[in-house]
Amino acid sequence: MNDILQSVNLSRLLDAIFIFVGFTVTLFAAARFLPGKIYQSRYTEADGTKKSYKLNGLILFGLVTFLIGISTLLFNWSLAFIHQYFWELLIVANGFALAWTLVLYLGGKQRQDLNSQPNHKELSEKISLGKLFGDLWLGVELNPTWLGVDLKFFAYQPSLIGLGLLNTSFAYVQYETYGQVSLQMWLFEIFWWTYLASHYYYEECALSMWDIIAERFGFMLIWGDLVLVPFFYSIAGWFLIDKISPLPIAIVIGICLLYCFSLWLFRGANLQKHRFKKDPNAEIWGKPAQSLQGKLLISGWWGVGRKLNYTGEIGVYLAIALTTGTQSIVPYLLPLWLCSLLIHRSWRDEQRCRAKYGKLWETYCDRAQFRMIPFLY
Template sequence: MAKEEKEFGGTLGAIGIMIFSHFIPFYFALSLQYNSGGLYFPSSINEFIENFKETCSPTWSNFFLYTGFFVIQLIFAAILPGLEVKGLPLPTENNRQYTYKCNALSSWYLTLIVGGILHFTGIFRLTILADNVGSILCVAVIFSDILSVVIHFYAILTSQTCRMAHSPIYDFFMGVWLNPRIRILGQDVDLKMIAEVRLSWLLLFLLIVSAALKQYETFHTVTWPMIFILTAQLLYINACMKGEECIPVTWDIFYEKWGWMLIYWNLAGVPFVYAFQAYYILVNCLRTGKPNENVSMIFIIILFIVLFIAYYIWDSSLSQKIRFRMRQQGIYVTQHGFPQVPWNEIKNPKYMKTECGSPLLIDGYWKYCRKPPYTADICMATCWALSCHQWTGALPYFYPIFFFFMIIHRYTRDMARCQAKYGKDWTIYCERVPYAFIPGVI
């Protein structure tokens, strides 16, 4: 078996990322609790420990809340109706093509309906999430770490590993199992896809809805910055659900292994780090008692305009590329989830033939730059942070900065992988499409 080349700075880089990834969501939780989302500087270790215990101690009730959500989504994935979609042939498994049941849209709608009924009937108030966000975060971190260990060693013991670097910590970080699946109620459920598409984004949206409901219950209004965050996340998450049939052919499913990096960030990192702006808005409204103070409606309108343009480019450009790839592989299928934005598919697209057999799209957005959705994604992330403009804190801007460097790193990984795969054809392609992110600029 070929030895995998190390990325992210190898073993030391993996250790550093794991430590930082554990630190940042807890730091955010403590900053929200003790400094309204501002920089948090405890006066001593003892103060930090006491603050941590008070804010982030896991409880059995929050354990059952978090794991219950996890189990319910797995059951939904097994029983709800959805398209059967074939993935790409996997070289590491003799070109086997897995079948994916794409029913995220059904799960998304059902979760929203059930959540709404439970909240408004008083059976389960969604504001419980906002009241216990630090404790639920701790449960999510512990759960994801334990799951990472179980998945890692189960894959090794059952000989389901691939592309290992034979460096224990690095392999644990990157993963050793490409397609972990479990059987639920007679159906195969792909854990990596469920975690990436549903567990992360659905929990994130519920956390943001909880913050908005908490604001409404306190002030009898939902402020425009909170409405903006809700709208932005609703668009983003709905797009992931409505286009789930496109995901089996993406790099995350086709190539990335399900190790600590994906498990932790999907189950703990994404929901709690990405929800920070909503909770920053909430705690600062609670602190000042004046939810609409210093809100610039002109600025909010500009943010909405930029958001809608960036979202449109992001959604339609991803759809163009992935649907082109699906047609080339003969696995094209679509469920037409709402909304289907204009120009999400190119009729008779132009493409460049390559010696390795995989064509390169040079039409639509993709004739202008190599990564149009990356640029749109960064714009949306920046808008999320700018929605907190009425206060002067720095932490809301962590996410777009972090996301920018993550995207740049992913871009370099993409380029290296494509250069190795396409060889001289990739050089020709880059000459034909010379810009990476913004046509005529960079």
């Protein structure tokens, strides 16, 4: 830790601010001006209107991938500097998340006050410490928008594309250090690129996620997007830089099979539910979707288990961690953390569904008897 603190100085922090802010602003401008399909949300806002989103993430992700590839091949440009500025960028990302939270809080409160014109008693209640903390942590507004860009949906761009660039920087560092990119590093890079590309290919599915449709945009989501995802989810890359000995082919095949199946399960289950929500008669596994009273899907993966999408997500991150071997538990902190997070979330989801659907949910549980692991859990 002392070495880290000594390596951080004002000049490098200023460089990191320029890199981080420039990157985020550039992505925001791209999200604003790049063409994209306009998608109208199924969910109605408080004023009776339906939220519209411009989906251009796949174009943006493809453009960034293309520019990085061309810059590397033609101009010998390197992303190793991202790895070199990791700690400075981490500090800046935390500061940026705090600043963004405060700006959204003040702007949201101002708009609320203009709309509701509260009396003095209401004002005193609004500035109570508990409510202040809650508003900062959870957010004030559901869908804050700047210049026509939904900020909560936009936050996925610096989060995921930033994660992709940080992951790629590890390969550049390994190549510049050892003159080669190891097989396990290639697996790490391909796994992450495929994961991100599939997210953007099915970007529309993100619009039915709980945080998009129901959670306000505050520090919890902002910090998760800008700090947790890029700087924690990339943790395995640190352990691959110095691993240049080849992996046994049997282990490579096993890791690839785990990854492919898990990604298929994760994306497939989410896509099935999204298609059913859009069109109850959509085909799933080649047949019209079956459901309980048109509310609960029992076709495809959702007829096998109630939260198999969570199982697939954990499997994806486990496969990525396995590329580092078994010498340290640190790369496995991500799948282990997700196990606890998603198991608890699945329990909360079921409590909410049981309250919403009543006996119909019990009927569904009788049909899809397993939660996350068939015959075990």
